[in-house]
Structures are given as structure tokens and as C-alpha cells.
Amino acid sequence: MFGGRLQTALLVAGYFVYLLVGAAVFQALERTAEKQEKMAAAQMKEAFLQNFTQLTVAEMEQFMKNLIEAIQNGVYPIGNESQFEESNWDFSNSFFFAGTVVSTIGYGTLHPKTAGGQIFCVFFALFGIPLNIVFLHRVGKMLSLLCKKLGKFLYEKGMRKKKIKFLTLLFFLATGILVFLCLPSVFFQITEGWSYSEGIYFAFITLSTIGFGDYVVGKQSDRKYFSYYRVLVAIWILFGLAWIALLFNLLTTVLEDTEKIIVKDLQQIGKVSKDSVGSQRRRCWPVQFIPEEEPLPPRAGGDAMKMESLTADSERTKNEKKVFSNSKTIAIMSREFNSSLENC
Amino acid sequence: MLQSLAGSSCVRLVEQHRSAWCFALLVLGYLLYLVFGAVVFSSVELPYEDLLRQELGKLKQRFLEEHACLSEQQLEQFLVRVLEASNYGVSVLSNASGNWNWDFTSSLFFASTVLSTTGYGHTVPLSDGGKAFCIIYSVIGIPFTLLFLTAVVQRIIVYVTRRPVLYFHIRWGFSKQVVAIIHAMVLGFITVSCFFLIPAAIFSVLEDDWNFLESFYFCFISLSTIGLGDYVPGEGYNQKFRELYKIGITCYLLMGLIAMLVVLETFCELHELKKFRKLFYVKKDKEEDQVHIMEHDQLSFSSISDQAASMKDDQKANEPFVNSQSPTSNDSSLNN
Numbered sequence: 001m002f003g004g005r006l007q008t009a010l011l012v013a014g015y016f017v018y019l020l021v022g023a024a025v026f027q028a029l030e031r032t033a034e035k036q037e038k039m040a041a042a043q044m045k046e047a048f049l050q051n052f053t054q055l056t057v058a059e060m061e062q063f064m065k066n067l068i069e070a071i072q073n074g075v076y077p078i079g080n081e082s083q084f085e086e087s088n089w090d091f092s093n094s095f096f097f098a099g100t101v102v103s104t105i106g107y108g109t110l111h112p113k114t115a116g117g118q119i120f121c122v123f124f125a126l127f128g129i130p131l132n133i134v135f136l137h138r139v140g141k142m143l144s145l146l147c148k149k150l151g152k153f154l155y156e157k158g159m160r161k162k163k164i165k166f167l168t169l170l171f172f173l174a175t176g177i178l179v180f181l182c183l184p185s186v187f188f189q190i191t192e193g194w195s196y197s198e199g200i201y202f203a204f205i206t207l208s209t210i211g212f213g214d215y216v217v218g219k220q221s222d223r224k225y226f227s228y229y230r231v232l233v234a235i236w237i238l239f240g241l242a243w244i245a246l247l248f249n250l251l252t253t254v255l256e257d258t259e260k261i262i263v264k265d266l267q268q269i270g271k272v273s274k275d276s277v278g279s280q281r282r283r284c285w286p287v288q289f290i291p292e293e294e295p296l297p298p299r300a301g302g303d304a305m306k307m308e309s310l311t312a313d314s315e316r317t318k319n320e321k322k323v324f325s326n327s328k329t330i331a332i333m334s335r336e337f338n339s340s341l342e343n344c
Numbered sequence: 345m346l347q348s349l350a351g352s353s354c355v356r357l358v359e360q361h362r363s364a365w366c367f368a369l370l371v372l373g374y375l376l377y378l379v380f381g382a383v384v385f386s387s388v389e390l391p392y393e394d395l396l397r398q399e400l401g402k403l404k405q406r407f408l409e410e411h412a413c414l415s416e417q418q419l420e421q422f423l424v425r426v427l428e429a430s431n432y433g434v435s436v437l438s439n440a441s442g443n444w445n446w447d448f449t450s451s452l453f454f455a456s457t458v459l460s461t462t463g464y465g466h467t468v469p470l471s472d473g474g475k476a477f478c479i480i481y482s483v484i485g486i487p488f489t490l491l492f493l494t495a496v497v498q499r500i501i502v503y504v505t506r507r508p509v510l511y512f513h514i515r516w517g518f519s520k521q522v523v524a525i526i527h528a529m530v531l532g533f534i535t536v537s538c539f540f541l542i543p544a545a546i547f548s549v550l551e552d553d554w555n556f557l558e559s560f561y562f563c564f565i566s567l568s569t570i571g572l573g574d575y576v577p578g579e580g581y582n583q584k585f586r587e588l589y590k591i592g593i594t595c596y597l598l599m600g601l602i603a604m605l606v607v608l609e610t611f612c613e614l615h616e617l618k619k620f621r622k623l624f625y626v627k628k629d630k631e632e633d634q635v636h637i638m639e640h641d642q643l644s645f646s647s648i649s650d651q652a653a654s655m656k657d658d659q660k661a662n663e664p665f666v667n668s669q670s671p672t673s674n675d676s677s678l679n680n
Contacts, residue, residue: 098381
């Protein structure tokens with residue numbers, strides 16, 4: 001119980017420290033850029049008003065306010081009448097919007113303005129988000145199937161299990177980053193004219209579902225996009241979302257294990273004098289941490305891991321524990337890959 | 345990020361082979377749902393947008409007519425620059441100069457929206473360094489957030505759901521299903537009123553041009569982490585106590601997210617939902633007979649096994665923080 005509370009407290013404290021540190025760094029990085037942007041905008045306004053002295057400041061401000069409101073409603077006032085033929089809410093744009101709502105990306109370049117649209121959006125998301133979660137989970141399973149097949153293939157070649165797990169994990173990471181981050185960025189360089197780093201930034205912000213909306217595909221009015229461009233992008237987003245969800249789960253478990261190590265070390269430091277009692281407590285831990293609530297498939301794998309943990313713990317040296325935890329991390333995270341191996 | 349959380353807590357990773365037709369149905373249903381949404385959004389929003397475009401065209405025409413010295417091209421150039429700045433959250437209007445986007449509390453608010461993957465977009469990193477840091481910060485921070493949320497939710501669930509349900513089940517003798525359902529409803533109702541209705545009322549008072557519906561819409565869009573960014577609190581002109589307000593909103597968003605997850609987890613633990621979801625998740629290859637026999641076992645010994653499960657649950661929950669696998673796994677292990 002004590003260990004659990006310490007862990008949770010550490011986690012909560014660590015999280016808030018992380019937020020504060022992030023805030024400070026963002027502030028340091030962005031403040032100067034924002035100042036420059038503001039000065040440039042003010043100077044430009046000055047210069048404009050000086051050129052056209054008949055304009056009063058008040059009129060200008062009112063006009064700009066109206067314009068900015070229109071922009072926020074998604075209506076872009078640049079250009080001539082012919083652009084009024086296209087709409088932000090034609091079917092394909094609405095489909096894209098529905099997709100961003102349901103996947104919780106939410107760019108915000110397009111958003112419902114009418115009360116009816118907003119109410120419908122709430123209900124649409126209420127049912128759409130769980131549907132999306134279920135759907136993406138299945139897609140994620142399909143992706144991890146590939147890794148499983150690779151694992152099986154390697155196993156048949158006679159490689160050791162630990163090595164297989166490590167390799168399949170590496171394969172998962174490397175191909176994912178290549179296919180979902182690097183290649184699309186190159187693609188966007190061509191179609192959108194962004195730089196490579198902007199493409200990576202866009203890819204990551206979209207796939208993590210943060211979705212600021214500062215970069216959006218297919219929204220530049222002066223570019224010609226080939227048909228089915230957005231369909232391709234939608235497919236990419238779909239698979240990328242599933243992959244990133246798997247990736248985040250992986251990283252979460254890595255973090256979790258790191259945190260457990262830290263807490264154990266803290267406790268060991270604190271309880272150097274009470275060795276006998278402490279060691280008994282420590283013996284309990286790994287057994288509980290071996291999830292009895294393992295998912296069905298890796299049942300055999302779970303047993304194997306239990307054996308591993310018990311033997312490892314009987315040694316009870318710090319280094320061994322660390323090595324074990326690391327391999328356990330990899331083992332836990334590739335439990336899906338493990339299952340087919342165990343069944344062989 | 346909701347998919348990562350739901351994936352680890354509610355969803356059981358099971359093996360494949362069956363329910364291929366269920367998956368096809370799922371894909372079809374998903375696409376149809378998107379199409380349905382597109383049609384409705386289009387038909388609701390298009391007329392309004394049409395109106396707005398016409399108004400804007402007239403406004404521009406009138407402005408150019410009133411000030412004949414201004415050529416259209418010059419105006420367009422000016423507008424492009426203004427709008428670019430506006431996209432980055434920098435307003436060129438004079439009475440908005442007091443609002444900085446990157447003071448400490450606003451940065452804190454920004455960091456929390458990034459980590460919760462809400463991402464309003466009212467403020468975006470302008471510099472290259474900011475963008476790069478944003479990526480690195482999220483790669484570490486989002487799993488950290490997942491871990492944090494799972495840990496907190498697991499601990500809260502014990503006190504909020506499992507203990508009360510067990511208590512009422514033993515005290516009043518109703519079946520666990522009934523108690524669980526009633527409890528889930530009550531919890532859902534309380535959460536909705538505490539985290540949606542009351543904050544919506546507060547926002548509609550604090551923000552100048554938000555009515556109740558818009559505030560409620562904001563609360564929903566934020567807590568579901570969609571984060572469109574059409575409504576962002578604390579960005580009004582001359583907002584009083586802006587710093588405190590921003591911190592308050594950050595806390596509200598975090599707590600709201602935790603509350604939503606607690607409710608989600610509670611609902612996922614209901615047996616009915618579990619059965620429904622099993623349709624879509626692939627099952628291990630079992631003999632038909634075995635499946636039937638086990639279900640019969642479940643029915644006859646359900647209350648006893650449930651009690652045993654919940655006792656075990658409580659034991660587990662009181663012990664050191666375990667893996668984020670959901671407690672529903674207990675039931676699945678019993679099923680085996």
C-alpha cells in the first residue's frame with residue numbers, strides 16, 4: 001500500500017513538474033517570435049494608414065474586426081467573386097470535418113457556426129468517438145499482425161526469443177516512422193509546398209490527434225490538388241492513428257517501468273536499515289506486477305514471464321533487477337507478438 | 345489519445361480468426377456514419393455560410409467604394425498579411441494588444457492542451473525551435489499523460505465505483521448487475537452536471553459573447569479532446585484576472601478529462617457492454633461446445649464468482665499500483 005501511494009504521488013508530482021517545465025520552455029522559445037510578429041503587424045498597419053490618410057483608424061479597425069470574424073467562420077475574403085462558387089461545407093469538406101471530429105483531431109479550420117450544427121456536432125461526437133476507438137483498435141490489431149508474422153518467420157529461422165522480440169519491436173518502430181512520418185512529409189513537400197520539417201511537424205501533430213490547424217492539407221486556395229488527394233490523406237491518417245496509438249502504449253509501459261525502478265530505488269535508499277522487512281516486501285512486488293489479469297492470448301507467455309520474474313527476484317541484486325525490468329518491458333510490450341510464438 | 349486509453353483499459357486484446365464479418369460490418373458502419381455526418385453538417389451549415397459570404401462581399405465592396413484612394417490590390421496585400429498574423433494568434437487590432445499568447449500562464453495552458461492532445465490552435469508555436477520542442481515534448485509527454493491518467497483513474501475507480509457497488513450489493517442484496525447499472529447512471533448524471541452543465545453556466549457568465557449552448561459546446565469539444573478551437577476562454581479583450589483564469593481552465597480541463605475517463609471505465613465494467621464489445625473483437629478459436637458450457641457456468645455461478653472477483657479486485661486495488669490492465673480482466677481470467 002505504501003509503495004502504491006508513493007508511486008502515485010510521484011507520478012502526479014512528476015506530471016505537474018513536466019507541465020510547468022514545458023510551459024517555461026515554450027514561453028522562452030516563443031515570446032520573442034510573438035513580439036516580433038506583433039511589431040511587424042503594427043508597423044504594417046501604420047504604413048498602410050499613412051499611405052491612405054482618408055482612412056480613419058476606427059473605420060479600419062471595424063473593417064478588420066468584421067473580416068477576422070469572417071475568417072474565423074471559415075470564409076476567406078481574398079479573391080474575387082468566382083471563389084464564392086466553392087464552399088467550405090460542400091460534401092467532401094464536410095466529410096473531412098466529420099472525420100476530424102470523430103478521430104478527435106479537430107483542426108478547427110472549419111467548425112459549425114449555427115446552433116443546430118453545434119448541437120448535432122455534440123451528439124455526433126458522442127457516438128462517433130467510441131465507434132472510432134473500436135474501429136482503430138481493430139486496425140491496430142491488423143498492423144501488429146504484420147509484426148507477429150515477422151516474429152514467427154524469425155522463430156522458424158531459429159533465433160532466440162529475446163532477440164526476436166527486440167527485432168520485431170525495432171521493425172515496428174522503424175517502419176512506422178518511415179511509412180507514417182518520413183514518407184508523407186516528402187509527399188507533402190511536393191503537394192503542399194511545405195518544407196520537410198514542416199511536413200514532419202504536421203504529420204506528428206495530426207497523428208497524435210493534437211491537430212492545431214495551423215497546417216491543414218488541401219486548404220491552400222492557390223494550389224491545384226489532384227483528385228482523391230484527400231482520400232489518400234484520410235487513409236494515411238487512419239493507419240497512422242492506429243500505429244501511433246500502439247506506439248504510445250509502448251512508450252507508456254516503458255515510462256511505467258522506469259517509474260517503478262525509481263520508486264524501488266527510493267525505497268531501497270530509505271529502508272537500508274530495515275533490510276529484512278523491506279526485502280520481504282520487495283519479494284511480493286514482482287509477483288503482483290506480473291499481471292494475473294493477462295489478456296487471454298499470452299496466457300502461456302504470462303506463465304513464462306512469471307517464472308522469469310520469480311527466478312530473477314531470488315537473486316535480488318539491483319543490476320539484475322534493472323536488466324530484468326528492461327527485458328520484461330520489451331516482453332510485456334510485445335505480448336501480442338509473443339502469443340503466436342508460444343503457441344508454436 | 346482516447347484510443348490509447350480506451351485500448352488499454354476497456355478493450356481486451358484477443359486473438360483473431362472469428363468475427364471477420366463483424367469487422368466488415370464495423371468498417372461499413374463507420375463509413376456510413378461519416379457520410380451521414382457529412383450530409384447533415386453540409387445541409388445545416390451551408391446556408392449560413394452562403395449568407396456570410398454575401399455579407400462579406402458587400403462589406404468589402406462598400407469599404408472600397410467609400411475609400412476610393414485604396415485600390416483593391418493594395419487592400420488584398422494588407423489583408424493577406426493581417427490574416428497571416430491572425431492565424432498565428434497575433435491580433436493587429438489596437439485594443440487586443442494587452443493579450444500576450446506566450447506569458448507563463450498562457451504557455452501552461454498551451455502545454456496542457458498539447459499533452460491532452462486537445463490542441464485548440466488559437467496559439468501555435470511560431471518559431472522553428474518551438475515546433476521542434478513541441479514534437480519532442482509531446483512524444484514523451486503524451487505517454488506520460490496516459491500513464492498519469494490511468495494511474496489516477498484506477499485509484500479513483502476503487503473509491504468511486506467498486507467499493508460503493510460492492511457495499512450496496514452486499515447491504516441491499518440486489519444483484520450486482522442492477523446495482524452497477526444504477527450506479528453508472530447516477531455517476532454519469534453527476535459527472536455531466538458537475539463537468540458540463542455547471543462549468544457551461546460559469547463560462548457563459550464569464551465570457552462576454554458566449555451563451556449557454558456555446559459554453560456547453562465548448563466544454564464538450566474540450567473534454568472529448570477534439571479541441572476545434574472556435575471557442576477558447578480567456579481570449580476576450582481586456583479579460584480580468586487573465587492569468588488566474590487560464591490556470592483555472594487548465595485545472596478544469598485536467599479534472600474533466602479524469603472524470604470522463606472514470607465514467608467511461610465505469611460504463612465499460614458493466615457486463616452488458618462487455619458482451620456487446622466482444623462481438624467486434626476477435627475471439628480465440630474455441631469449440632462451440634466449450635463456449636456454451638462456460639456461459640452456462642457463468643450464469644449459474646455468476647453472483648458467487650462476481651463476489652469472489654470483486655473481493656480479489658479490492659485486494660488487488662489496495663496493493664501497490666499494478667499494471668494499467670483493467671479490472672475487467674479478472675472476469676476474463678475467470679471465464680477461462
